[in-house]
Amino acid sequence: MRTIKIFDTTLRDGEQSPGASMNLREKLEVATALAELGVDVIEAGFAIASPGDFESVSEVARVVRGSSVCSLARCVEKDIDAAAESLKEAQQPRIHVFLATSPIHREYKLKMTTERNIETVRLSVIYARRFCSDIEFSAEDATRTEIDHLARVVETAIAAGANTVNIPDTVGYATPTEMYERINNLINRVPNIDKAVISVHNHNDLGMAVATSLAAVQAGAGQIECTINGLGERAGNCSLEEVVMAIKTRQDVYNAATRIITQKLVPASRLVATVTGLKVPRNKAIVGQNAFAHESGIHQDGMLKNPTTYEIMLPSDVGFQKTDLVLGKHSGRAALADRTKTLGFELDEKQLAKIFIEFKKLADRKKNIYNDDILALIEQNLHEQPDKIDNNNIWSFVAYNLKCQTGKEPTITLTLSYKNKEYTKEVCSGDGPIDAIFLAVREITEKNITIKEYNVQSVTDGQDAQGEVTILINKNGDTYRGYAVSTDIIEASTIAILNAVNRM
Numbered sequence: 392m393r394t395i396k397i398f399d400t401t402l403r404d405g406e407q408s409p410g411a412s413m414n415l416r417e418k419l420e421v422a423t424a425l426a427e428l429g430v431d432v433i434e435a436g437f438a439i440a441s442p443g444d445f446e447s448v449s450e451v452a453r454v455v456r457g458s459s460v461c462s463l464a465r466c467v468e469k470d471i472d473a474a475a476e477s478l479k480e481a482q483q484p485r486i487h488v489f490l491a492t493s494p495i496h497r498e499y500k501l502k503m504t505t506e507r508n509i510e511t512v513r514l515s516v517i518y519a520r521r522f523c524s525d526i527e528f529s530a531e532d533a534t535r536t537e538i539d540h541l542a543r544v545v546e547t548a549i550a551a552g553a554n555t556v557n558i559p560d561t562v563g564y565a566t567p568t569e570m571y572e573r574i575n576n577l578i579n580r581v582p583n584i585d586k587a588v589i590s591v592h593n594h595n596d597l598g599m600a601v602a603t604s605l606a607a608v609q610a611g612a613g614q615i616e617c618t619i620n621g622l623g624e625r626a627g628n629c630s631l632e633e634v635v636m637a638i639k640t641r642q643d644v645y646n647a648a649t650r651i652i653t654q655k656l657v658p659a660s661r662l663v664a665t666v667t668g669l670k671v672p673r674n675k676a677i678v679g680q681n682a683f684a685h686e687s688g689i690h691q692d693g694m695l696k697n698p699t700t701y702e703i704m705l706p707s708d709v710g711f712q713k714t715d716l717v718l719g720k721h722s723g724r725a726a727l728a729d730r731t732k733t734l735g736f737e738l739d740e741k742q743l744a745k746i747f748i749e750f751k752k753l754a755d756r757k758k759n760i761y762n763d764d765i766l767a768l769i770e771q772n773l774h775e776q777p778d779k780i781d782n783n784n785i786w787s788f789v790a791y792n793l794k795c796q797t798g799k800e801p802t803i804t805l806t807l808s809y810k811n812k813e814y815t816k817e818v819c820s821g822d823g824p825i826d827a828i829f830l831a832v833r834e835i836t837e838k839n840i841t842i843k844e845y846n847v848q849s850v851t852d853g854q855d856a857q858g859e860v861t862i863l864i865n866k867n868g869d870t871y872r873g874y875a876v877s878t879d880i881i882e883a884s885t886i887a888i889l890n891a892v893n894r895m
């Protein structure tokens with residue numbers, strides 16, 4: 392049985408999802424979880440893209456052990472220099488160079504002839520090999536590249552020293568059959584193909600990224616590039632949890648395995664959803680809340696008689712807990728610590744103490760506290776602020792008084808604090824209460840911001856459920872995310888806006 396390498400690009404391509412940007416601490420937390428999950432390669436970022444990206448690749452490289460750590464680079468010397476420098480402390484470094492190869496990209500984006508395209512690949516891989524023995528080359532937009540040219544590119548990259556050649560479906564255009572044929576074709580016509588691992592990196596524009604990746608495995612690919620929760624550019628990338636469980640569950644078809652510890656999939660998915668603010672839909676395969684829920688009477692009856700009637704995987708195989716045991720105001724610190732660990736979070740003493748205080752406050756307002764409430768507390772209290780935050784230098788919520796009446800503009804009196812001083816404004820304006828809060832925050836903080844997205848949903852079922860608010864605000868074209876939960880959604884909305892302002 393073959394072992395398929397899992398290359399995770401949540402921290403690079405995944406972070407390119409609008410609104411999914413992570414700060415350094417969050418990236419380190421995700422990288423640690425990925426290493427514990429057993430991924431073979433962690434693509435930590437694109438070192439040349441910004442000083443922040445450089446720092447995060449370097450830190451991930453310094454901290455992670457057991458998985459290769461990789462940085463992306465264009466076929467440009469300064470990119471490769473930055474990638475090599477950022478990976479200096481990695482236990483197993485990999486440089487990932489890429490160049491677009493399709494006629495559309497060659498003609499319009501790169502303005503490059505086919506010969507120069509080939510030569511650029513050759514020189515860049517040779518240059519990257521000066522720094523690192525593990526080199527991956529990606530032919531961007533490979534699935535729309537003429538097969539003859541693609542075969543030459545792949546042969547050249549391998550001859551120049553690439554040990555992995557990646558065939559990305561950059562625009563999510565290929566069908567599974569086409570992907571199978573393309574990989575099969577390359578295997579048959581590239582003379583040195585056995586010197587490298589063939590990889591695929593498939594986007595999900597037509598909802599086929601997992602299917603095309605599996606087809607590539609059937610044709611002989613040995614590495615799949617994917618992301619937790621399928622995050623990534625536009626419609627995202629191949630979802631790690633789905634492709635891994637497909638290989639595991641249908642071993643009879645794929646005759647392959649991965650090194651992923653599948654019991655850690657749900658905690659990893661939750662962690663990524665928490666730090667990016669991109670929630671997992673309830674009906675998402677493998678890690679969605681409904682993935683193992685059985686509603687209809689006929690299904691429940693079958694499940695009681697024999698779970699295999701309607702379940703092809705065990706919930707525990709992907710990390711779902713048997714029961715969502717409820718915590719309440721009498722639950723102690725040890726119970727909370729145990730639960731946060733089960734949910735995939737390793738909290739230190741200080742973090743646990745903070746969450747415990749908030750947990751007790753919440754227990755006074757809400758009788759039953761579920762896993763999702765605890766995840767929301769973690770998100771709100773541990774992930775709400777950027778790194779190196781100076782707590783005196785942020786805006787915080789103090790109080791509000793809101794009057795709303797049909798046919799009249801709402802009036803809000805809002806008090807915020809900044810550097811230990813309180814500021815109050817009364818604003819009578821807005822289309823509704825949320826707009827009024829937003830205008831009041833804008834006036835008090837004197838920040839010229841606009842709301843790009845506002846979303847409120849209940850964290851759990853029931854009348855006393857907490858309201859969870861996620862917000863995206865815009866300033867000068869940059870987007871900042873804010874998040875808050877409270878049993879009072881007006882308060883949650885205000886804190887979410889301030890959270891985004893503080894990130895800004």
Ligand code: KIV
Nearest residue numbers: 489529531532559561
């Ligand atoms: O989608 C793509 O082609 C990429 C490459 C950089 C691998 O992300």
Ligand code: ZN
Nearest residue numbers: 404561592624
């Ligand atoms: Zn991509």
